[in-house]
Amino acid sequence: MLLSLAWLREFTPYDGTPEALAARLTMLGLEIEEIKNPFAEIMAVVVGRVLTREDHPDSDHLSCCTVDVGGAAPLPIVCGAANVAAGQLVPVATVGVTLPGGLTIKKSKIRGQVSEGMICSESELGLAEGKSAGIMVLPETCAVGQALPAALGLDTCVLDVSITPNRADCLSVLGIARETAMAFDLPLTMPEVTYAESGPDAATQVGIDIEDAEQCPVYRAKLITGVTVGPSPDRIRWRLLAIGQRPISNIVDATNYVLFELGQPLHAFDRNKLAGNTVKVRNASEGERIVTLDGQERILAARDLLICDAEKPVALAGVMGGANSEMEATSTDVLLECAIFRPGAIRKTARRLSLPSEASYRFERGVDQVGSVYAMHRAVALMLETAGGTALPGEASAEPKPYLPRGIGFRPARASMLLGEEMPEDFCRKTLSALGCALTGTDPSGAMAVTPPPYRLDLEREADLIEEVGRVYGLDRIAPKLPRVSKSLDDAAPETEFAFWARLRAYCVGVGLREAVNYSFVGHGDLDLLCLDTACRVSVANPLSEDQNVMRPMLAPGLLGSVRHNIAQGNANLRLFEVARIFTADASADSTAREAGRCGIVLHGARHPEGWPWPRDEEAGYADVKGLVEGLLRHFHLPEAAYDRVQELPWLAPQVAVTCEGRRLGVIGQVAPETADAFHARSALWLAELDLEALRVLVDSRKPGFTPLPGFPPVRRDITLAAPEGVTVGAVLAAIRAAKAPIFEDVLLLDAYTPEGTDERRLTFRITYRHLEKTLKDKEVDKVHEALVQAVTARLPVTRP
Known part of the structure; x- marks a missing residue:
């Protein structure tokens, strides 16, 4: 919205600079985009x-x-x-x-x-x-x-004010003048409105019929006779030009002037073009048509709201008038409309017809129903002053839904708690009164009874009043404070098994795995394929079928069965996981079986199934399944595990045991080809199975800690090393960390490549450096980086290619 500073000063005696006003209004939530001179x-x-x-x-x-x-x-x-x-x-x-x-x-x-x-x-x-x-x-x-x-006397200082959708009351000079008067403790003066009336009562000349009170709570009309349509006086024309509006005529300019001055959209009809003595507010018929003031024919929907005379529609309510009732140079009588419409109805009509207007912009956000009476009289006074004529006494009106004040309870203590700053009761009272609210008392609990002014349609609950108090106090004055921790982390209740498993599932889904949910029953035939000891099996007394006659002692049979089923359905690229219980025979248990939690992961097919397969797509391998296990441990903030080659399960070859802090967590391996064939695998089939009981013990032993967020940017350097066969990536990572560079923060393997005709791999690492107290310079980083690389090459038989 464009605001003339000279126009604002007619309402409140602000004598400061435009820049000071812009700064204060911006901190009140009315951001000033620009201060400009339209001339x-x-x-x-x-x-x-x-x-x-x-x-x-x-x-x-x-x-x-x-x-x-x-x-x-x-x-x-x-x-x-x-x-x-x-x-x-x-x-x-x-x-x-x-x-x-x-x-x-x-x-x-x-x-x-x-x-x-x-x-x-x-x-x-x-x-x-x-x-x-x-x-x-x-x-x-x-x-x-x-x-x-x-x-x-042109208005050479205009402020471009950005109004948020909830502040419909500031879409006028008066609205921003209220904010200015409140902010600088200045008086607010309304223009004096007086004019003479004569003739018959307007209520006897025109009747108002409102079809739906929800769509139009009130409709008023004033009648003026004997006007002379012509150009407006210079002061009105220059002021409208200053805020980007085109002067049209003294009658239309009066309605536009009041629109921007008081925020109330008005419309002037040529009284002699209206048939009959009735103005009807109704919904359009589906497909009904009207030609608006811009000369375009509009096809209406049943939800559009119309203003009609006794025979025809004459305006699209709240959006634009009709061409069949507009004021012309020969017009002599005026019917001035002043109404309130439901914001949602106007918004839908304006959007559907792509017909935005200054009137619809305000009706969509809400207009002051009580203040509309003053705005109507203000427009009548301007018309009589600029176009002559006679105003008929009284008004034609219908108000099926009168405005009802809203009472809101307000607690200063609640405001202090939410804002994080002490808000004295006297300050709250003064602020709310300055905003136009009526304070009717305080109950024994300390809550004030507050009645917002009718032009503040956005104040509906206590939180809105607290926001107003904070806005006026100055949100920039409220010092940032960390939230109070009300419970000691040392006394925190242990995590439930359900919550632990939920976190585990969230990690697996987050890294792109799909969850498999299998029966707890498997068949002895599948267990025989995996060479599992019969002594650990728990047979079902009355199995549903031969394929479900034993409780699973591992998750592997069910996961491999899921692989077989998916491949049979044409889905060969699989990344599956399952979190469930296993059952093993235990004569010492009351049920002769012991239950334990397990997490299983199985990979089969392409490494990047969603990528472009040319020239060839790599298959998932050991690095992929091992990386998923490493990521799982990092997810639970556990240290790096050891991966030692073992040969415990005959159907996994190769296989490694996963050990963390001396505790065995599980196993990773490739399903042997003859076993994989039995499950219809078409390529290498990799599997990992982890013991959730052991993992839970490690997770529960970790104590939460906090480190400050870094305040300075990182610097990253990439280094490629040629590593001969036998030098593992883990060894290189360990050597980089062991160098203990003073500003070293982290290291990450980016790429591994083996050139044709050689067994020597090219390993590319990204090393992150950061200083906790300053921004690093390139020379500082280069010096530390070079020393780190030299330390690694001295420790391991690796070189820079």
């Missing part, structure tokens, strides 16, 4: 007096003038306007001035006569649309040599 292009135009005018000797329509602009000598100017005359005060653009249309005035000869300036018309100055009939003649109150904007 900047004519600031160099000055007032001149025409001293002499003579006919041009070589033209029948040009005049040779001498014009005093306050300089040492009058300027000779050739003028083509027919209305130029000696003695006039006129706007003059001197040599070097560039006008709004881009024309730069130069000293020239026009048909042999020297011209050192230009006498301007309103259109040439950007003060009127179209081509003016002649030059602009200024009033005698202007001073020769004075800058034209100052002479005309």
Whole structure:
């Protein structure tokens, strides 16, 4: 919204700078996008007096003038306007001035006569649309040599205010004046509205019929007769131009003026074009049509709201008037509409028809129902002042849904708690009163009874009032504080098994695995394929089938069965996991079986199944399944595990045992080809199975700790090393960490590549450096990085390729 500072000062005596006002309003939530001068292009135009005018000797329509602009000598100017005359005060653009249309005035000869300036018309100055009939003649109150904007009293300081959707009350000069008066403790003065009325009561001349009170809570109309439609006075036209609005006529300009001044959209109908003596507010019929003021025919939907006379629709409610009832130069009688419409209905109509307007913009956000009466009378007073005529006493109105004040409880203690800053009760009272709220008392609990003003439709609950108190106090003044930890971490309740398993599942899903859910029953045949000892099996007394006659002693049979089923259905690229219980025979247990939690992971097929397969796609391998296990341990903040090659299960070859802090966690391996064939595997089949009981013991032993967030940026360096066969990635990572570089933070393997014809691998690592107290410079990092690489190459038989 564009706000004229001069217009604002008519409501409240703010005498500070525009910058100070912008800063304060911004901190109140009304962000100022820009402070500009809408008449900047004519600031160099000055007032001149025409001293002499003579006919041009070589033209029948040009005049040779001498014009005093306050300089040492009058300027000779050739003028083509027919209305130029000696003695006039006129706007003059001197040599070097560039006008709004881009024309730069130069000293020239026009048909042999020297011209050192230009006498301007309103259109040439950007003060009127179209081509003016002649030059602009200024009033005698202007001073020769004075800058034209100052002479005309133009609003040369305009603030572009960004209004949030909830602050519909600030879509007017009055709304921002309220905020300014509150912020700077200034009085607020409303324009005085008085006018004479005569004739029959307006209520007897026009009836109002509202079909749905929810769509239109109130509709009022004032009648004015005997008006003369014409241009508005200069002060109104210049002010509308300053905020980017095109002056139209004194009647229409009055409604626009009040719209921006008070925030109430109004519409002026030509009373003589309305059939009958009834104004009806109703929903449109599906497919009904109306031609709006822009000359476009609109096809309506049943939810659109219409303003109609006794025969036809005459306006699209809250959006735009109809062409069949607009004010024209010959109009003499006015029916002034002042209504409130449901915001949702106006928003849907304007969006569907792609027909935004200043009126719909305000109706969509909510308009002050109580204040609309004052706005209507303000517009009537302006029309009578600028267009003459007579206002009929009273008004035609219908208000099926009167405004009901809202009572809200407000607790200063609650405000202090939510805002994190002490809010004294006196400050809260003063602030809420300054915002226009009525305070009716305090109950024994300390809660105030607050009634928001009718123009603050956004204040609906206590939290809204607390936000207002914080906004006025200054959110920038509230010091940041860390939240209070109300419970000691040392006394925290142990994590439940369900929560632990949920975290485990979340990790597996997060790394792209799909969960398999299998029966707890498997078949002895599948266990025989895995060469599992019969002594550990728990047979089912009454099995459902031969394929489900034993409780699973491992997750592997069920996961391998899921592989077989998916491959049979054409899905060969598998990344599966399962978190479930296993059952082993235990004569000492009451049920003769012992249950334990396990997490199983199985990989089969392409490493990157979603990627482009050309020239060939790599298959998932040991590095993939091992990386998933390593990531799982990091997820639970456990130290790195040891991976030792073993040969315990005959159907896994190769296989490694996973050990962390001396505790055996599980096994990783490749399913032997003959076993994999039995499950229809088409490529290498990798499996990992972890003991959740052992993992849980390690996780519960970890104590939570906190480290400060880094305050300075990291610096990263990549290094590629040639490693001969036998040098593992783990050994290189351990050597990099063992170098203990002073600013070293982390290291990551980026790539491993083996050139053709050699067994020597190329390993690329990314090393991160960071200083805790300053930003690193390249020279500092390069020095430490070089020393680290030298330490690694001295420790291991690796080289830079």
